[in-house]
Amino acid sequence: MVKELIVDSSPDTGTTIALLQDKQLVELNKEQVNNNYAVGDIYLGRIKKIMPGLNAAFVDVGYSKDAFLHYLDLGPQVQSLIKLTKLVKNGSYKDKLLNSLKLEKDINKAGKISEILSRNMLLPVQIAKEPISTKGPRLSSDLSIAGRFVVLVPFSDVVSISKKIKSNTERNRLKKIVEGIKPQNFGVIIRTVSEGKGVAELEKDLRDLITKWESFSKRLGSTEPSKKILGEMDRTSTILRDILTDEFSHIYINDQIIYDETRSYIQDISPDLEKIVKLYKHKDPIFEHFGVEKQIKAAFGKIVNLQGGAYLVIEHTEALHVVDVNSGNRTANKENQEDNALQVNKEAAKEIARQLRLRDMGGIVVIDFIDMHKPVNRKELHDYLKECMGNDRAKHTILPPSKFGLVQITRQRVRPEMTIVTNEKCPACGGTGEIRASIVLMDDIESNLSYVLNEQNEKQITLCVHPYVSAFIKKGFISRRMKWFFQYGKWITIKSIASYYMNEFHFLNAKEEEIKL
Template sequence: MTSELVVDVQSKEITIAVLEDKKLVELQQEDQNESFSVGNIYMGKVKKLMPALNAAFVNVGHKKDAFLHYLDLGVEFNSILQFQKLVEDKKKIPQLQKMKLQPDIDKDGLISDVLKVGQEILVQIAKEPISTKGPRLTAEISFAGRFMVLIPFINRVSVSQKIKSREERARLRQLIQSIKPKNYGVIIRTNAEGKRVADLDAELKILVKRWEDCIGKIQKAKAPSLIYEETGRTVALLRDIFNPSFEQIHVNDSDVSKQIAEYVNLIAPDRKNIVKEYKGALPILDNFGVTKQVKSLFGKTVTFKNGAYLIIEHTEALHVIDVNSGNRNKSKLGQEESAYEVNVAAAEEIARQLRLRDMGGIIVIDFIDMNKGEHRNMLLSKMQELMSTDRAKHNILPLSKFGIMQITRQRVRPEMEIATSEVCPTCFGKGKIKSSFLFTDTLEGKIDYLVNNLKVKKFSLHIHPYVAAYVQQGFFSLKGKWKKKYNANLKIIPNQKLGFLQYEFYDRDGNEIDLKEEIEMK
C-alpha cells in the first residue's frame, strides 16, 4: 500500500487529504484562524465549581467556558501547583529537574478540595469545542512527538501496548530511563519500535526544549492566555501518520511546503525529497482526484460495490449506518453467502468512512441478517482487522441477534461534514433562472468590466469543467475571442468544486476578485 498527502492551502482554510492507493481515507479541514486546537496549553482561570459533577468550568478565552473534571487533573497536579508558585518569583527561572515533586492527589478526592473560584491553573486542550460545548481540558500537561509523549512532573516510563515483543519493550524502557531528565515522564509510542538511541534522544531533547520555552511564558502569563500552541494541523497529522509507505507529499504553498520539508528532514532525513511543491494550473485537490471522491463519499448515501450502498444518518446522540444490497445480482450465491459478501464489503467502506468523516461517539450499524454464527464471528474479526490502523481509540461489540453492531470511537474534534448537494448559482434556490445560453454573455460582461473598469489585464477564470471545455473548444474558441477582443492575459481553469453556472475570477497573485451578484428573479 502506498500513501500520499495532499495539502491545499487557501487564504481562509487548509485542507489535508490522505490517499492510500489513490483512495481518499482521511480528510481534515482547518480554518486559518483556528484556535483551541487539541494540544494547546493555556493559563486559565477557574470560573465555577460543580460539586455534583466533581468538575470545574475554566475560562481559557473561548466564548464557552471549558470543562475540567477532577479525574483529568492528573495525579501530579499538586506538583504543578507547586511549580506555579515557584514561577511567581520572576527573578529566576525554576528548573524542573531540581524540584521536589509533591505527593499524588487522592484519586477519589473532590474538586473543591484542590480548586477554588478565581484560581489560575495551567491546562491543556484535550477535546476541541464541539457543537454547543466548550473545550474539554486536562491538567496533565504533555508534549507529543513522533516516537514518544513527554509528561513533566512525573518519573514514570511506559510503553505502548501495541509493541508486543517483551525484549523490545524492555529495551525501550531501559533506554529511555537512562537518557530522560529527572522529573519527566515518557510514554513510548509504537513508532519507537526498533529505533536507535540517537533518534530517541534527539526527539526527547526537542520535547524538553518545548516545555522549557513555556516556563518563561508562564511567568508573564495573565489568565486567560495562550502558553503553547500545538504544531500546525498539517505537521501534527504528518507526525502521527508518517510511515515508509509515503511516496509523495504535495503542497500548493511554498511556506507550508518548507515547513513540512523541515519536519520530514528532522524525522527522516533520507525521505526529505518526497515533499513536492505543486505549481499546476488546476486546483490541487482536483488534480489528485480528491474533489470528485469528496463529492461521492460525504453524502447520505454511499455506494460501495456492485450496487450495494450505505445509508448514513447523524443525530445528536449517535450515528446510524444501514447496509443495503441494492439491486445486486444474487443468482450465483445463496442468500446467506450473498449477505455475508455484502456485509464484508460494507465493513471495508464503513471503516473508511469512520476515518474519513472522523465520526465519534456511538456508531450503530445495521448489517444484512446472517443466520450462521460462523459468518457473524468472521464479520466481527474483519471489522476489528480493518479498524486496527485507526488511530482513534475504539471498541467494537459483537453482532446482536438482530444483526446490529455497536462501535464506540473516540471523538476529540468536531465531525467532518461536507455538503455534497449544490444550490443553483443562478436562481439561488428560487426555481427560476435566466437561459443558460446567456451564461457566456454574462462571463464576457464580467471580463469587459474587469479589463475596462478595474484595469485588470492578467487574471484567471475558474468555471465548471464542462463549461471550460465548451469555452475552449475549436480553433476559434470563445477564450481566444475574449483574449483578442479585450487584449487580456486570460487563463481558463476547470474547477470541479463549482456548479455548472458558477464562476470565480482570480488576479495574478491568486486572490479572488468578487464579481458575483445575486439577481432577484421575478
C-alpha cells in the same frame, strides 16, 4: 501500501490535508484559519466556577464559552502542577526542569474537585477536545508533550510502552534506553513508531521535548490568565509526526511557506524522506489534479455507493451516528442468501471503517448490517471490521453484532466532525425551484443583443446557448440569426454548449471573453 499526502492551502478556507492510500482517500483534515484551540495546546486557565454536582469545573481559556474540566482529567499530580504554577508566578522557582521540585502526593481517584480547585485559581490546562457544536473545549491538567517517538509526561517517573510493541526484548531495550536519558521527575510514554529505533533518534526526540518544557516554564511566569502558554505544531506537521513512515511516496503542497516548513521539519525528523516533498505549481487546483475533489464529492453525501451495487445510508444526530447497509440491486438466490449477506456486510464494513476516518465521526456509531443467521458469520464480520479499523489512530471500541444485527462502535472524538456539502445549488433557479418562463427567453436574448451591439459597440460577438436553443435560432432559411443580420448588419456566431441549462446564455467578444451584462 503506497501513501501520499496532498496539502491544499488557501488564505480564505485554511489548510486542507488529504491522506491517500493506494490513490484512495482515507483521511481528510482541515486546519481552520485562526483556530486557536487545537488539541495539545496548553493555556493558563482561570477557574470560573466549581460544579460539585458534576464533580467538574468551568475554566476560562479565552474562548466564547468556558471550557470544561472534569475531576478525572485533573491527573494524579495536579497538586504538583498547582504548586509549580504558584512558585513560578511569585518568582521563587528558577529551575527550568523539575529537579529541585518536591512532588506532592497523588490525589484520591474518588475525591471531590472542590477539595483541589477553588474559584479564580490559575491552572495550566491542555486542550483535550476542540470546541464541538455548542460546547466549549474539553480540558485536561494531566499535561503531556508529544514527540515523534516519545511523549514527555511531567510530574511522573514512570516509563510506559505502547501495547502494540509485542516483543519483550524490544520493550526491555527501549525502556533501558529511555530510563538512561530521561530527566528527573519526568515520565515518558514510548510510542509504537519507536520500535527498532536507535539511541540517537530517541535521545534527539526527547531533547526536543525537554526544550519545549523549558519554553513552557519560561513563559508560565509571564503569561496572562486565559492566554496560550505553549502551542501544538501546525496540523500538517502534527499529522506527519504521527504517521510518517517509509511507505510515503509523495507529499504535494501548493503553498510555498507550508512547503518550506514541511521540508524543514522532515529534514529534521527523517532526512532520507526529504526528497518526497514537492511543491505543486500547476494551474489546476491541486485537489482536482490528483482526483481528490471527485472522491470528496462521492464520499461525503448521505448515500455512499459501493462497488458491488450495495450502498450505505449515513445519518447524523446530536447523540449518535447511524449507518444503514442496503444490498441495493445485488441479487441472491435463497440457497446463497446467507453468503451474499456476509459478502455485502464485509464490503460495507471496509467502507464504513474508511468513512469513520474520513469524516472523523466520533461518539456512538450504530451500524445496521444485513441480518445473518449463522453465529460463525457474525463473528467473521466482527473480526473483519476490527481488522479494517486497525489503521484508525482514534481510540475505538467495537461490540459484537447484537441479535438484531446491530453493531455499536464508540470512537474517540477530539475535534468537530468533518462535513462537506456535496449538493450544489441549481444554477438555473438559484435554489428557489423556479425559473424564468422559457417563452420570454428569446426576448431576453434579443434585448441583450441590442445592448451589446448598440451600446457596447462590439464588432464581433458569439452567442453561447443550449443546443436546443441554438437549433431554434438557426431553424429555417429566414432564421432568427438571419433576421438579426438584416437588423444589425452583423453576423452573430452561435455556439452550442451542452452543459448549459435551457434558459442560460452568454455573449463573448472577439477575444473569447465573456461580456458582462
